[in-house]
Amino acid sequence: MRKAFQIATRNLWLSALLLLAACGSGQDAALSVVAIGSPATPFERGVRLPPAARLIRGATSEGIVAFDEQGQVVPALADRWIVTDDGLSYIFRLRDGTWADGSPLTAQTLRTALRETMASLRGTPLALDLAEIGEIRVMTGRVIEIRLAAPMPNLLQLLAQPELGIAPNGRGTGPMRLARQGDVAMLTPIAPEARGLPAVEGWAGHVRPLRLRALPAEQAVDLFNSGEADVLLGGRIEDFPLARSVGLIRGTIQLDPVMGLFGLAVADGQGFLAAPENREAVALAIDREALIAPFGLGGWTPTTRIVGTGVADDPGSIGERWAGLNIDERRAQAAARVAGWRRGHGNAPLSLRLALPGGLGGKFLFERLQADLEAIGVQALRVGADDDADLRLFEAVARYPRVGWYMNQLSCAGQRGLCSESADRTLEQAQRAIDPAVRAELLADAEAELTKANVFIPFGPPIRWSLVRGDVHGFATNRWNVHPLMPMAQRPK
Template sequence: MSRPASLLRNALIAALLAATLGACGRSDDRAVEVAVIGDPAAPFVTGPRLPLAAQLVRAASAEGLVGFDEQGRVIPAIADRWIVTDDGLSYIFRLRDGKWPGGGAITGETGRAALVRAIGALRGTALGSDLAVIREVRAMAGRVIEIRLHQQAPDLLQLLAQPELGLTMRGNGAGPMRLERDKRTAILTPIPPEDLGLPQPEEWEARRRKLNLVGLSAKDAIRRFNAGEADVVLGGRFADFPRLDAAGVPRGAIRLDPVTGLFGLAVARAEGFLGAPENREALAMAIDRDALAAALNVGGWTATTRVVAPGSADDNGTVAERWPGQTLAERRAVAAARVAAWQAENGKPAALRIALPAGPGGDLLLRQLAADFGAIGLTVRRVSEAGDAELRLVDTVARYARVGWFLNQLSCGNARGPCSASADRLAETAVAEPDPVKRADLYAQAEAQLTIANTFIPFGVPVRWSLVSGTVTGFAPNRWNIHPLMPLAMRPK
């Protein structure tokens, strides 16, 4: 080969390499695309009750005293360290040396004011009930605040890390990401640690990327993921799980969270056939949970007949699964006799109106319930959530794995239907009981009262899934269904 030809060949190779590297660089520099299943307006919802997309945005742009990492572990945020007193009744936090957005130092006084506002905004919610253990928030010297408790609360840090407890000053949060809005897209950019009063690693600028978050229907989110237009899909539930096989989503892209929580039917109206607790129990007796597990086809799904998930902290084991030793046929015979007695007394058939979410999973659940309730002489009709439903689906992941969470969700202040005042009184007494053995016994009595009331008909644990492409780092399945955005936006070291 002549020298000019060799030079030309080398120049072409160099140009091709440069183009390839440039293309890789451009690909590596692009934003991480995240789709969250839900309403397109959800990322920008405000208030005490936030949909998932808004929780993600809030946690990314307004961190609390502490936060979560991708594995659902509590990590420092505005508080860079803390101690717990020996009696467990006081948590003392030292805040980082930084400023709030728009100026103003982060101090004990400003941190306390922001936390008190956040807690106050949650009054009347289930999370607000969880925070009732807090007796007082005090500002101490410099950048220190103290949270004093009525009783020990081993899950306090878990509660303080919730997105709704993100701290703001004049409506703005202190990161760790900066939020911009482009129509219905939330654009989030990691804030340099030095701007937050933190040391900045040398490679930090090269690692950070923008992240775009949108709310989409499950069908559109899955389509975008399959087309390579979304890197991550969050917020998957049982209602849309069957879409994954139908759309040909690779099994390796599906991530299931091993969550606990409430998944079952809540009684919305204690009227007609549902007016008597023993009739409501008939519904719980009729459900074939093994058949439901097979129909859901979710690996590792666990059924239960209990209001509280078995194995929860503070569960002393005295409340067991219901109807031990009875077969499904035997339970259904008892339930069918109650249905027949009610229909004979009232001179009309018993029919139920059930609100279930749209989607193939909701259709599947309707067919299963129609078969189960039909086996004892009941008919069912599907209505919208906003309609006159007598039964509605509850599908909620526990924020912490203790009996108190379940009781707060189903309390008279949060149930949106019939409830048990006696269970509430026992739960309130338990919160104030310092002795852990006595407290667990009171919680067991409260669960027993809720069980007798039959205002909630459990199926098992909730179903939560995500889709994650092979190029994404910073994601890990965890028991809380917590998937913060900051780790997703950072390239690995």
């Protein structure tokens, strides 16, 4: 009896080992992707999705259009579209097909689902980005029109965002089908003919399943180092030192050339930070080049502007701040403001709480910021990323290259911390202006007002990185840090 049990146990272990071997080799092997995050994040729902959940949403719920691996807009529920000469009308022709429940995909049902999706975004910066959508009209059974109150040159990029994926009753149309196995998301490509597209001969041989899970950064890098993951996504600055570990001999660090916001948001406008000139003192003190030096990042460009470089509608009338001052002169001005404030408050010590992410990268940032503030007579206290704070690190990758994105992120509706209602009103006027010259002038005024308020202290563009094995197909760095899963599930031709 005991011997039979031992034989059965040995056979069970052999079967398990053979099964594991089959999962890691051969034509049917699933591509293993790990995203940085907590294990439950891939399955989160809502409108403020963490990176792993955005990957799942983009893979399982198509929008009118989508992104490819290069960050380019490609057809999805709509197979073609035109834009009128005045830029105020986008007309989409839908592909043949059905929704996940088998009901017909029509312009009417899409209009209803799109309006519901957009309504769910209320109260988010993305809703502000979409504010110029005036009307969604059904033209024929398979043609839908989006009419705008003012031109939106980057409307397609917005419609391709995972948050704009259409999922009536919580069920999207693909391009992949999700099955959850504990904390692992198993994603299988759906055959084209099942999505209303022309059949592809030998489809099964062109694709493979994909396995996605989310883990804390150190565990995710260890998984990649051990060969158990083919791709690691979701890297940010706090975890970048892990990417430079000696163990990464089989992988490649991929840095996305992103644009966006990376800096300190003023979370509490009490005490010293109540006055804009005192908030400016903190901004004056920071040596941005030294801040990033411990990370060894080549090509990173610091900035004192809220709006980043390369923005399409930047009027060019606002330049870098304090261009005529070196760091010592800037700190002298800042120290004088700190000393004056302290004299008016009984010479009590001045400290500020900085909410920063964890990880070695967070430690590097705090040490540099601590030294910068100490140079002007301010003690920096580090608190957790979600704790009460005076200044909070905020970073986000731009979804499209226009001034409006930057301003919307820091608007009062964005709820990042202190804000400027005046800047919000000026931006709203700019976005409704039809005359390009008037629009440019108002955009510059809006940025100037927000800059003067000193509610955000910019450092430069955010940092986004991935780890990708050389034999992985369907991954490419891009300006938007979008890495859809479906292209990675396609086998090289």
